[in-house]
Amino acid sequence: DGGITQSPKYLFRKEGQNVTLSCEQNLNHDAMYWYRQDPGQGLRLIYYSQIVNDFQKGDIAEGYSVSREKKESFPLTVTSAQKNPTAFYLCASSRSRDRVKRTEAFFGQGTRLTVV
C-alpha cells in the first residue's frame, strides 16, 4: 500500500525539550511539506523540500528544523525556541514541481503535539 505515514499520532512534550515528528512516504514523491494546523487558522506552511538534501522555510519556520537525507523521509524537529508548539502537525508529499502536472498533495494522518 502506497502512502504517507506520520508517527506518533499523539505526542507530549515538556517545556524546554526538543521533539522530533516522523514523516515517511513510499509514493516516490520528490516534494514533501510540513504544515501546522491551529483551530480557525487553517494550514500554515512550516518547511518544504523539493529534492533530497534541500529544503526551504515556509511562512512560520521559526522554532522548527527539518532534514531531508532520504527521499522517503522528512522529519520535523520542534525546538525549545518554538514558544507555542501545541498544535496539530500535518506532513504532505507531492509528485513533482513540473508545471504541467497536477501536483496534488497527499497528506499523512497528523501528529497532535501537546506541551505539558
Added chain:
Amino acid sequence: GEDVEQSLFLSVREGDSSVINCTYTDSSSTYLYWYKQEPGAGLQLLTYIFSNMDMKQDQRLTVLLNKKDKHLSLRIADTQTGDSAIYFCAERTAGAGSYQLTFGKGTKLSVIP
C-alpha cells in the same frame, strides 16, 4: 489579506445541497483543489479543477470555477451526515522555482439529521 478565503462555518439539513465558496487571488493558478478533513485526521483530496475548465462533476460533487472573479465553489448534492467535516480550498501557487499549495482556513460543514 489572505490569499485564499472561505467562510468558516456552514450548516445544512441532511438531504439538502451544500455549497461551499472560496475566493483566491493568484490569477496564474493552474490547479485548484478541494480537500476534506474529518476530525483528528489528515486531509483527503476530494477533487480538483484545472484553470481552463468552468465546471467539473464527480458523482455528488460539482466544482464551479469563475476565473474572472477568482471564485471557486464546491456543491455537495444530497448531503449526508458522513459529509460533516472541514473542507479546504487550495490553489497551486508559484514560489521561487517551485510550486506550493496555499490553503484557505477551511469551512466546517455541519449536517443536521
